[in-house]
Amino acid sequence: IAKEVKDALSSSSLIRKMFEEGAALKKIHGAENIFDFSLGNPDLSPPPAFHKTLLELVNEETPGVHGYMPNAGYPETRAAIAEKVSAEHGVLIDSSHVIMSVGAAGALNTVFKAILNPADEVIVNKPYFMEYRAYAKNHRGNIIEVETEDDFNLNLEGIRSALSNETAAVLINSPNNPTGRVYTSETLKALSAILSLHGEKTGRYPYLIADEPYREIVFNGIKTAPVLNAYKNSIVVSSYSKSLSLAGERIGYIALSPDADEAALLAEALIYATRVLGFVNAPALMQRCVERLTKETVNIAVYRERRDAFKQVLDAVDIHYAEPEGAFYIFAKVPHRKGRAAQETDAGEDDLAFCEHLKKYLILGVPGAGFGKKGWMRFAYCVNDKLIKASADAFKKALAAWRGEMIR
Amino acid sequence: IAKEVKDALSSSSLIRKMFEEGAALKKIHGAENIFDFSLGNPDLSPPPAFHKTLLELVNEETPGVHGYMPNAGYPETRAAIAEKVSAEHGVLIDSSHVIMSVGAAGALNTVFKAILNPADEVIVNKPYFMEYRAYAKNHRGNIIEVETEDDFNLNLEGIRSALSNETAAVLINSPNNPTGRVYTSETLKALSAILSLHGEKTGRYPYLIADEPYREIVFNGIKTAPVLNAYKNSIVVSSYSKSLSLAGERIGYIALSPDADEAALLAEALIYATRVLGFVNAPALMQRCVERLTKETVNIAVYRERRDAFKQVLDAVDIHYAEPEGAFYIFAKVPHRKGRAAQETDAGEDDLAFCEHLKKYLILGVPGAGFGKKGWMRFAYCVNDKLIKASADAFKKALAAWRGEMIR
Numbered sequence: 001i002a003k004e005v006k007d008a009l010s011s012s013s014l015i016r017k018m019f020e021e022g023a024a025l026k027k028i029h030g031a032e033n034i035f036d037f038s039l040g041n042p043d044l045s046p047p048p049a050f051h052k053t054l055l056e057l058v059n060e061e062t063p064g065v066h067g068y069m070p071n072a073g074y075p076e077t078r079a080a081i082a083e084k085v086s087a088e089h090g091v092l093i094d095s096s097h098v099i100m101s102v103g104a105a106g107a108l109n110t111v112f113k114a115i116l117n118p119a120d121e122v123i124v125n126k127p128y129f130m131e132y133r134a135y136a137k138n139h140r141g142n143i144i145e146v147e148t149e150d151d152f153n154l155n156l157e158g159i160r161s162a163l164s165n166e167t168a169a170v171l172i173n174s175p176n177n178p179t180g181r182v183y184t185s186e187t188l189k190a191l192s193a194i195l196s197l198h199g200e201k202t203g204r205y206p207y208l209i210a211d212e213p214y215r216e217i218v219f220n221g222i223k224t225a226p227v228l229n230a231y232k233n234s235i236v237v238s239s240y241s242k243s244l245s246l247a248g249e250r251i252g253y254i255a256l257s258p259d260a261d262e263a264a265l266l267a268e269a270l271i272y273a274t275r276v277l278g279f280v281n282a283p284a285l286m287q288r289c290v291e292r293l294t295k296e297t298v299n300i301a302v303y304r305e306r307r308d309a310f311k312q313v314l315d316a317v318d319i320h321y322a323e324p325e326g327a328f329y330i331f332a333k334v335p336h337r338k339g340r341a342a343q344e345t346d347a348g349e350d351d352l353a354f355c356e357h358l359k360k361y362l363i364l365g366v367p368g369a370g371f372g373k374k375g376w377m378r379f380a381y382c383v384n385d386k387l388i389k390a391s392a393d394a395f396k397k398a399l400a401a402w403r404g405e406m407i408r
Numbered sequence: 409i410a411k412e413v414k415d416a417l418s419s420s421s422l423i424r425k426m427f428e429e430g431a432a433l434k435k436i437h438g439a440e441n442i443f444d445f446s447l448g449n450p451d452l453s454p455p456p457a458f459h460k461t462l463l464e465l466v467n468e469e470t471p472g473v474h475g476y477m478p479n480a481g482y483p484e485t486r487a488a489i490a491e492k493v494s495a496e497h498g499v500l501i502d503s504s505h506v507i508m509s510v511g512a513a514g515a516l517n518t519v520f521k522a523i524l525n526p527a528d529e530v531i532v533n534k535p536y537f538m539e540y541r542a543y544a545k546n547h548r549g550n551i552i553e554v555e556t557e558d559d560f561n562l563n564l565e566g567i568r569s570a571l572s573n574e575t576a577a578v579l580i581n582s583p584n585n586p587t588g589r590v591y592t593s594e595t596l597k598a599l600s601a602i603l604s605l606h607g608e609k610t611g612r613y614p615y616l617i618a619d620e621p622y623r624e625i626v627f628n629g630i631k632t633a634p635v636l637n638a639y640k641n642s643i644v645v646s647s648y649s650k651s652l653s654l655a656g657e658r659i660g661y662i663a664l665s666p667d668a669d670e671a672a673l674l675a676e677a678l679i680y681a682t683r684v685l686g687f688v689n690a691p692a693l694m695q696r697c698v699e700r701l702t703k704e705t706v707n708i709a710v711y712r713e714r715r716d717a718f719k720q721v722l723d724a725v726d727i728h729y730a731e732p733e734g735a736f737y738i739f740a741k742v743p744h745r746k747g748r749a750a751q752e753t754d755a756g757e758d759d760l761a762f763c764e765h766l767k768k769y770l771i772l773g774v775p776g777a778g779f780g781k782k783g784w785m786r787f788a789y790c791v792n793d794k795l796i797k798a799s800a801d802a803f804k805k806a807l808a809a810w811r812g813e814m815i816r
Contacts, residue, residue, distance in 0.1 A: 001522060001523060001670060001673060001677045002524055002547075002677065003525055005522055005680055005681060006677065008684075009673070009676055039476070041475050042475065045469075045471060045472075046474055051466070054466050055466050055467070058459070058463050065656075066653060066654045066655070067450065067451075067655050067656050068447070068449040068656050102510055102658070102688075103686065103688055105686035105687075105688050107686070109686035113410065114409060114413055115409060115410055117410055117412075131683075131684060138521070245474065246474045247475050248476050248477055248689060248691070248692030249692050250691050250692075268417055269410065269414065272413055272416060272417055273413060275539075276416075276542035276543065277517055278513035278514040278515070279513075279514065279658070279686075280513050281656060281658070282658075283691045284658075285656075286691070
């Protein structure tokens, strides 16, 4: 067994242990009685159009429909995605700029394989989805963490300082997991200017990789800003895991800026990486599905209602959180604990303890340490809204005990 | 763009060029007029039971059926595969020994990630599917090639000599691509004895990895020998790409010997690797399909008939080949060319030229160099049998010209 993997297994055992304990709680109390806000597994069914399309495709049963196609995907699927991405990103791309992928996780591994030389660096913005670290390591890259601003917007000065000759890419994720933050066009333009200046000075223009499976999940008129028209060496990775609730089907794509340096060779490199990493191609039937559903999403209003319900729950117990503008997570500050000095709370050592404490009240979340940000917690609200509302009482009891306001 | 990938793109350009030329020929002459034996993309439709099951599943539309499940796959699917594998391999395994994968290519990358330390060696048997080299390299491993016997059976003495302290695994592929060879139980037992002895001496028992997507495709009463009961540290990887003609759907699995050293930790390492390599899980709907279809295959008799038809075509022009016992490939020796000394033909420098020559007669195949074996050619007979029979005339003309028996 590979040493790197053995080490990863033992170091991730804390979070694994929490999940196992959560599973044990569900066995004891029944899953419906556990306030499980730990997982980003959308509970909304795919939209009716998906079911209809899938049924049509299965009934058509075109010969060869389950066989190999080019590694990059069906030309027609790539063309349909190119049209969608062009509209979203304010550029004109065609099928040659799109490579179908096995979800966004597969897409990121493919991109890293295609662009990283040994010891190359990928800049990420804390808090972040920590799997990025493993993805980069798979392909001999190193993750460089930059703290975001207090409101979890990008810290552009921090990114500028982190750039080096080894910087292969800056990776952004908007709408963000875990904070729900959505970066503005102005922010992306400013970031682009920084990367362009760095490129002019060093001759190496870092890639800007936008991981955006939550692009469509935004609230109250906020729009996810275009990326491909902001910077020449930009790459978008996305999936239908969230927008169509198809997380288990592993269908996504990579889209390139048409102005990327050596764009044609980069596309070839990505197709090669798709092949040799063993993805070979994105699942055939799902490619045909998403080709016909480029205008569909799940009902985003449901997530907005849940967000508002969750905000009410946290407001009622006076827990501070970052206002989520998109995705389906709320990132909450661990409140001050009885008997702790304020500076200890601020030092953010309490997220694991708070997580454990909430578990006694059958509330499950993920400690901020799991996103590189101690002292905070992520709650995923991609669950039934009744469960969110029903958790209010449990939160009240849990917080009273945490703050020493009543004896348990 | 990563240097390793750039290098791979330019070195694989010869075979890519041949494929591109093949595609160009199809445009000129019409695809139906090209004798394309180059690709292992099964043209048989999945069996009727697959279509029926898929339709049932789509109509059931169980909530959450397209969502995330545990990274290893649905417990019920893993249990169904465990039952199938137990019967095939003469062992008793349960769901904990099965991890669902994104095809066999995904499975092999997952296994290599889980077991390879930097500079570890994987022994393969020539000729072999050359993607293995890229898969190992992805995870910092090196491929060590061992020549097979003249009849393409395993060269056990060669494998013994190639074993070292760096040997992490011996990789076998039976029924074999490109030779169609099927190894006997006796051969596997002898190989097991060699690996066990090496383990006793060095303390490191190499894994025996059996890549067997063609297990069910065997002819004339030949059986694919069990592997998991032959050696303790054995791992089977497989897919439904060939047995159910689902190559584009990327559905496969990894199955472990229950006696493997640290079997539980190995399973955990494989599940972790599945996750961080970005597969995350095997496609959800296809997992549910294969769970219900463990006893189904395409009609194998069709492949046997095609094999026999292809043998007749080659016999008629006196081309020597390895008798295929399984899979859907025939590996043929490049015949002696007019004006060449016999020893030059034997030196096997002619496969690229022969391939080019056949192309003039609209016959496409893959030169042996693409499998590490110059002087041979692979023809894939997973195509319509009318095309095979119709190629006889083209072969006759091509061979007469190659041998200088008539003026073109």
